Amino acid sequence: MTTITIENIKKSFGDADILKSVTLDIKDQEFTVLLGPSGCGKSTLLRIIAGLETQDSGVIKIGERDVSALPPRDRNVAMVFQNYAVFPHLTVFENIAFGLRMKKVSDDKIKHNVERTAELMHIEHLLSRYSGQLSGGQRQRVAVARALAVEPDVLLMDEPLSNLDALLRLQMRSELKNVLEESKTTTVYVTHDQVEAMSLADRIAVMNEGRIDQYDNPDEIYRNPATEYVGGFIGNPPMNFLTSPHWSNSAPDGAQKLGIRPEDFLVSMEDQVGYLPVQIQTIEKLGSHQQLTSELEGQGLRINIASELPVQQGGILFLQPKPEKMRWYDVRGEII
Amino acid sequence: MSKKAYPYVLIMPSVLFLLAFFVYPFLQVFAQAFTHSEGGLTIAHFETIFYDFNFLPSLKNTLLLALVVVPAQLCLAIGMALMISKMEKGRDTVLYVWTIPLGISDLAAGIIWLGLLDQNGFINSFLFHVGIIDEAQSWLNYQNPWAIFAAIVFAEIWRATAILLVILVSGIGLIPKEYYEAAEIFGANAWVRLWKVTLPLLRPSLQTALILRTLLAFEVFAVVMILGGSNMPVLMGEAYNWAFSYRDAGAAAAYAVVILVLSLLFTLFYLRVLRVPKEAQI
Structure with missing residues (x-):
């Protein structure tokens, strides 16, 4: 539960300027979606917030804390990956407990947190299984439970639903919305799917070639697209x-x-x-x-x-x- | 041709090759180890070698060498494989350089190391010319069994670590990087990531590499022969001696069977200890 402040973040890979001075203020408990086509820099921005990539310049603050130079493990963030990244050699229980074990939390607290988040994600019956015995949707639930179990300041999600089939995606979307609303965790969510963005977000940041064209609530983005690009990207058919x-x-x-x-x-x-x-x-x-x-x-x-x-x-x-x-x-x- | 038969047809040539040149000769050796020279079953060959004064030293030396060399190589190879996997440029070049010793026969490797460590060798002349020693030293003689042992350990590590290395490098390449990123996000530092992510996920490769390397360690021969001679008996060397010096093919066959049994035991041990349940595989 905290704010995220992103100031003038720049990042290039070789000759390609992936992020061209991005600034974003995310409020406490807000659900922000980074939306844009592939290559617009949304995943890079998320990974910079996580600390998995380092920005060329600019500042990232989580709450009042400047985390720009901290490694991921010192930022108190949790992340859900597109490919789930559920450890295959650990049971579901140990996967969810992973972050807590790293923090050397007591066994009682681990058990409590794992069971609570597993219940939240409806996977309490799968705790002794391995990832190889789970379906894609179940793995996704484990990944979300693992992220929630550490009670992070910030939850980061990188296209978490894009590997699920259409029906499952719809179901997970509404479920995710409820769970995240309840958890009151400040969330940054990356997707290229505008429907997903519109239905989940408190505010959407529409990204275009390394810039944020508009950062506003879904209605405002739909009704008053700040740029021709936003109008053309949001809405089916577009403006x-x-x-x-x-x-x-x-x-x-x-x-x-x-x-x-x-x-x-x-x-x-x-x-x-x-x-x-x-x-x-x-x-x-x-x-x-x-x-x-x-x-x-x-x-x-x-x-x-x-x-x-x-x-x-x-x-x-x-x-x-x-x-x-x-x-x-x-x-x-x-x-x- | 039916689709079902296709894979079997494809592996047929290699299976035939193995049957003809490995399994058949081995069965012959196995039979020989239990056959009397006039025919009929016997365990006389085993009695011959067990009561020979060189049997226990050779068994001890072989096991001790494997016990020192294989773990040392494993640690080195893991470290080298991790370094290579982190490299962005020149990775193949470094890998090729590190695997050069693999291309040299073990006999040649033994000669190279003898050339270095011999009384008239490079290291002696170097130390002498620099003035650290007053006269050439003989390290590799029967008075210094530990020096011989150490020399063999060095030579073996130099020669055959790359076998483990290439297997581990390809194994590390198979681990998706998301697992490391997830571990990093959830609080694991580099050391913890090695123990909690890399090594557990590397178990199949570790298993293959260790089985292969340990079996080869039990067959250690030429390097020991060159550097240790009769001062350092090993199982394979004894098999050679019985076959060609003492002209007793039955006893040599018995040695071969002893090596096989050791190899089987260790293979089973690795299969058991590094087993990955099917549901826990990547």
């Missing part, structure tokens, strides 16, 4: 970006592009004032709504419309963006 559309009369100075989410259009089958015609290229019926790929003035446009509207491929539809949902971006791709 539309239109260059100098006819709706520009309300545009502020310096506006280069209009950003508008696919679901934020007023739709009409007939021409009306302020509406523009788009040609429908493909229709995907998704049950709850229809997803259209269309063309407006030579630019591609994705639209979500109600499933009952009788649209046809090759047909024309009239659109107007909801005024309160329009976002404007300048030349550098930043929101105005």
Whole structure:
């Protein structure tokens, strides 16, 4: 239970600048997700917080403590790895107890902590087994239990769900959310999966080529993407970006592009004032709504419309963006 | 060809080779050890060697050499393998250099070390010219059995540590680095990581390396022959003497069987002690 302060962290491997001056303030008990595509530096940042990598410059503080130069074992962090890293030569009990044994905690306390966290993760019946006898999902539970058992200041998770199959991932996601909320541990979680990020995070840090483009709560990130990159990365399908559309009369100075989410259009089958015609290229019926790929003035446009509207491929539809949902971006791709 | 038969067909040539050139001759030796020269079963050959005055010294020397050489080599090889695994550049080069002694026959290795340690050898001349000693010393004679022993230990360590090394290097390479990172995060320093992660996960490789090296230690011969001669009898040397000096093939065969029994016992010991249950493997 503590804050994490990350100041001007830089890291390069050879010629590649992986992190270009990253600054991040994580509050006590907050669940922060580092989100971005592979290669954006999110795992490197997590590993720097853990102490597994050393930053080229910058400061990491956990609480008031400057841990920039400390080895991982002196930072009082715990980590859950993508490949679980559950020791194959130890039983589940000894795996969960590993960190406590290193701290030379009394046997009673070890037993108590192991049993408590095992129960929390629903693996209390597996304590005498070896990792080779467990499924992927069970191993993941052991890895989480091992991390929680040491009662760390900070819990770090590196794509912990990405090796699980889709159904299991959903189940583990909600379970993890409950367990972590209860544990009240400050958590940093790395993923490339935006749905995972949106559903788990108190705040998401969207990373783009070694920088943090936006650090905010999921709603804010979805509604007001700070950059064109964030709008294009979050949301499925992503935000539309239109260059100098006819709706520009309300545009502020310096506006280069209009950003508008696919679901934020007023739709009409007939021409009306302020509406523009788009040609429908493909229709995907998704049950709850229809997803259209269309063309407006030579630019591609994705639209979500109600499933009952009788649209046809090759047909024309009239659109107007909801005024309160329009976002404007300048030349550098930043929101105005 | 059916898919099931395929693996067996592939290993067939090597199995045939082993049967023809190892198992068959060995069965012959085994039979010879228990066969009277006029035919018929006997344990006379074993009586011959057991009552020979060289049997107990040779058994003692062989076991003692193995007991000193193998653990020393094991520690060295683990240290060297850990160093190599941490290297980012030039790793192959160092490994090749360290394995050069493996390419030299044990006879040649013995001669090299004799060349160094002999009364007219390099070390004597060096010490003499530097002025540390006034005259050349004879270290390797019957008055200094411990010097002979030490020389053999050195030569064996120099010659054959790399066998363990190459096996351990490949074994260490198989351990995923996440285990070390997890151990580091959860509070283990380098020493604890070695004992709690590396060595337990290295058990299969340790087992292979130790079995191989110990068996070879029981067959130690040429190096001892060169550096110790008759002052340091060992089992394999006695087998050689009975076969070629005393012209008693039966007794030589009996020695071979003694070496085999020792080897089997130690192999079983390693298999038992370093056993990794199937569910606890990587």
